[in-house]
Amino acid sequence: MQAAIPLPSPGTSVRSRAVVYERPGGPEVLRVMRVDTPWPRGREVRVRVVAAGLQPWDLAQRSGWFALGRDDDAFRPRPLGCDFAGIVEAVGDNVRDLLPGDEVLGWSDTGAHREHVVVPEAQLVRRPAGLSWIQAAALVASGQSALAALEALGVAPGDRLLVHGAAGGVGSMAVQLARLRGAQVVGTAREANHDYLRALGATPVRYGEGLLARLHALLPSGADAALDAAGGEAALQASLALVPDPARIGSLVDFARAEAAGARPLRVRCERRRLLALAQFAGSGRLHVHVRRVFDLVDAAAAHRALAQGHGCGKIVLWMGRPAAPAAATRRRHRRLA
Ligand SMILES: NC(=O)c1ccc[n+]([C@@H]2O[C@H](COP(=O)([O-])OP(=O)(O)OC[C@H]3O[C@@H](n4cnc5c(N)ncnc54)[C@H](OP(=O)(O)O)[C@@H]3O)[C@@H](O)[C@H]2O)c1
Known part of the structure; x- marks a missing residue:
């Protein structure tokens, strides 16, 4: 007891x-x-x-x-x-x-x-x-970062969104929240996480050598926005190659690199309105x-x-x-x- x-x-x-x-x-x-x-x-x-x-x-x-x-x-x-x-x-x-x-x-x-x-x-x-208690604790910061990033990038119904680091704490929330907004999502992850990403509603793609060619095959006419939750030169280069408007590319990780390329450094501050929305999504089973x-x-x-x-x-x-x-x-x- x-x-x-x-x-x-x-x-x-x-x-x-x-x-x-x-x-x-x-x-x-x-x-x-x-x-x-x-x-x-x-x-x-x-x-x-x-x-x-x-x-x-x-x-x-x-x-x-x-x-x-x-x-x-x-x-x-x-x-x-x-x-x-x-x-x-x-x-x-x-x-x-x-x-x-x-x-x-x-x-x-x-x-x-x-x-x-x-x-x-x-x-x-x-x-x-x-x-659950552990889910509630895990939701707040990553959920806010993901939601704030999607807001900053203006992710809207019909958008094709590329998410780097899609299986992680932030990436997994970004994938689901983007799907709830009616976007299509392609997410980079290790192969071991591909089934997980499919279950969240994203098309998985392996990062590492040859990433750009694999992305071109999945997104032959490019993407509308890209969110980097992984960092590194390869993620930014792939985003710049696929998304015509650099203002719709954001990085939660590589601020200097993003700024130098005209993309957006994403520094997130928590806001209660976002947490209310996240709690509603998670409480109603729409966000896992x-x-x-x-x-x-x-x-x-x-x-x-x-x-x-x-x-x-x-x-x-x-x-x-x-x-x-x-x-x-x-x-x-x-x-x-x-
Ligand atoms: N700016 C801000 O306000 C803000 C807010 C929140 C988070 N962040 C930053 O965002 C990043 C992600 O945070 P997180 O909590 O999601 O971390 P996390 O849970 O550790 O997730 C990172 C994911 O990246 C994947 N990964 C590793 N190497 C990769 C690569 N080369 N390409 C693509 N994916 C790769 C890993 O998945 P695999 O198993 O598939 O490799 C891992 O699940 C961190 O750097 C964090 O500091 C910034």
Whole structure:
């Protein structure tokens, strides 16, 4: 039997486990340590995280890909992660639509590979019935990136869309969302993922040497738009050869290369309206969230190693554990006390 979620005393912070990196480096710099998460104020919500997505961005951050500041000695352990699904534990005074016990998914700007987060109410939506915890956690960031990319490229009914890296976390969402918009999709992937891509509604094509010739055979009159979720010179060159308008070529990976070619660098910021749309698609079964592998929070380093292999279909998710939601009467009483 699950232990009921312990409702906290109003005003108290909570100390719970988080994955942090102690310094930039390989997966060995990851530690699980206890960190404090404050009581939510105003329109903030404190969520007990059940599961959280892992993205290449987490690996880039951990390895010190971005500027860390002037003084490495000042480096403090930092949490990783962005998207999560969990149970509302406490709400700020001005939160009106959520109560302790509500099941939500959302994103955090202060890490999500942790057992508790505090986020603005505007960064959460309710978990749809029918979407499992791990699927809900895996949907948020990749789904948003895919949807934002399709919006930026203006993908519309009848378009022929080329997706590079179509089997990955972002690519698999982009394929399905483009199909929902009425586009035809050709997606690049390893042969091992071709059946998966067919099941999502795309025509698969192997990347690597000879890619352009294979694409010309599948798309003899070219494509209308291309989304690069893989990176590399070959992906961009193939897109430029097939899509006449470079403004309809976007890269989530190679910004400098895309800009130099007149294509679009795609830097995505999460927006609640997109998350609402994604939750609706996934909740109604029109968008399938495929989870490649689930790792316990304490096995975060193994999860990072698995993602770093750079191949596979769908998402990798970290599991924090699921407490039972409090009973409705307890939730109402807690709301009055808070
Ligand atoms: N700019 C932004 O705001 C933003 C947002 C989200 C993601 N991203 C970036 O987008 C990229 C994809 O993210 P993701 O979460 O989808 O990663 P992912 O889950 O690791 O997927 C990447 C996929 O690329 C495929 N792949 C590997 N080498 C390839 C190649 N040479 N050609 C074509 N496909 C290849 C792999 O599938 P196979 O097994 O078929 O090889 C893999 O599934 C990452 O670089 C990420 O950092 C950027």
